[in-house]
Amino acid sequence: MKGLARIGKDKIGWVEKDRPVAGPRDAILRPLALAPCTSEVHMIWGDIGDYMPTDRVVGHEAVGIVDEVGSEVGDFKPGDRVIVPAITPNYLRTPSQRGFAQHCDGMCSGMPFCMAKDGVFAEYFHVNDADAQLTPIPDGVSLEQALMIGDMMTTGFYGAELANVQLGSTVAVFGIGPVGLMAVAGAHLLGAARILAVGSRPNAVKVAREYGATEIIDYHNGDTVAQIMGLTDGKGVDAAITAGGDVSTIGQAVEVLQPGGTVGNVNVMEHAESIPIPLGAWGGGLGDKTIRGGLCPGGRARMERLAALVRYGRIDPGKLVTHRFTNFEDIEEALLLMHEKPKNLIKPAVIL
Ligand code: NDP
Ligand code: ZN
Incomplete structure (x- = not known):
């Protein structure tokens, strides 16, 4: 065969x-x-x-x-x-x-x-x-x-589950390829109130809105963290799902996360030995921010x-x-x- x-x-x-x-x-x-x-x-x-x-x-x-x-x-x-x-x-x-x-x-x-x-x-x-x-x-x-x-579907939804999306959560989804789009849909089904989706491909942006994204952030239009913090009046989000980007993206997710929040990563990262986590954004290690990543x-x-x-x-x-x-x-x-x-x-x- x-x-x-x-x-x-x-x-x-x-x-x-x-x-x-x-x-x-x-x-x-x-x-x-x-x-x-x-x-x-x-x-x-x-x-x-x-x-x-x-x-x-x-x-x-x-x-x-x-x-x-x-x-x-x-x-x-x-x-x-x-x-x-x-x-x-x-x-x-x-x-x-x-x-x-x-x-x-x-x-x-x-x-x-x-x-x-x-x-x-x-x-x-x-x-x-x-x-x-x-x-x-x-x-x-x-x-x-x-x-x-x-x-x-199982991967994108797992991102939303890992990030502990709750009824009424504000959620950031980094990446809206097929996996990130399913993460948007999963967050929506789990009851997120507000979903900020990061990506730029026009088809994907359209589908993200149809699946429940309330706002779209184009990472080409300036710093993603600043854009998310601006849209949330400096408060940040309850949950962040990483489904695209590179080794710096989890650090960005930690930056936009409120204390008590969780990053759910489903992105496969390569070309680096480790990922940078900004200490200030993590309260010097005491920020009660959780990072989970899973298959x-x-x-x-x-x-x-x-x-x-x-x-x-x-x-x-x-x-x-x-x-x-x-x-x-x-x-x-x-x-x-x-x-x-x-x-x-x-x-x-x-x-x-
Ligand atoms: P795509 O390449 O189709 O999508 C990637 C997304 O990330 C795009 O929306 C892209 O934006 C966006 N992006 C690129 N750079 C940045 C950046 N700097 N900041 C924020 N967003 C950015 O990937 P898939 O959706 O197909 O897959 C995503 C990941 O999931 C892959 O790494 C894949 O290997 C992994 N995966 C993991 C599984 C698991 O079980 N954990 C199972 C299946 C897949 P733009 O719109 O501009 O293109
Ligand atoms: Zn796969």
Whole structure:
């Protein structure tokens, strides 16, 4: 079978692989829809994929049709159309029992796609522990919407959960790419009163307003911290979500945070050994400001709840998709587009 792989630093290419084999609890799927993620861009063109073998198939955002199941899989059969979470942990491990399955076998190991085995940009892909991971696509949920649940929705919403958004909170969201836009939507659903969203791409600004942003801050128009402090009469915000920017962004989030507030980071940072935190803004270390950063949760229970939000009209994650392709091989162009990030892009998707 064919798959799109990272064939070296800064290089992608098609490779020929054996069809994966299902263990007793596993499933083999064929893709129905695929999308590239900025995390793949980090793995291929950034620093974090250097450990990968040179023929590792990439991709971790998919909706699929079940082709084969192992002997112990109870809830799925060939032909079922399912949402596949980006994070498919081993739920038997002790970190999973402590509530952090994303780190079941060591930090961030809950994403075997790409990291420990071939990803989903292939004619067939393997899902471990199918009963614990897969979710049938509910009636009324489109392939595009379903595709945006498994990574974009769970990640953006996790940013809002990490930042402890409460009813009536004032929230700053740094970055309104697809992840930040889902963070805006998550903060809105959790009851934020005011959402200040930082970004500039016109499509993304429009969707941010539709998802609940009350104000937009363009970081090109002067210091982001000064703009947020100005708009909040010098008070700052209750919660800050970082879903874009660079190693200085968490420091900016700490600066705009009121004491008692929390930063929820879902951005992947590279090209630095550490992040600068301004001591003054943190009360010399006594500011009661919390920084949390996490890998999005996967798993069937969470996917079912996220899919219910889509099914019952609370959120339409399909709005993220700005560029549509229809052939399996187009995933290469979609991934290159995600790397180039043209101004009119939010998210490309291949819908087969
Ligand atoms: P995008 O590149 O599409 O979006 C980044 C956003 O950050 C854009 O809105 C951009 O603005 C904005 N931005 C850029 N520079 C600054 C700055 N200096 N200050 C404030 N905002 C800035 O990324 P994605 O939404 O696709 O992904 C975001 C991050 O989430 C990535 O690092 C990705 O790897 C990570 N991720 C993490 C996961 C997790 O589980 N934690 C899972 C999935 C993804 P503009 O509008 O001008 O482009
Ligand atoms: Zn991702």
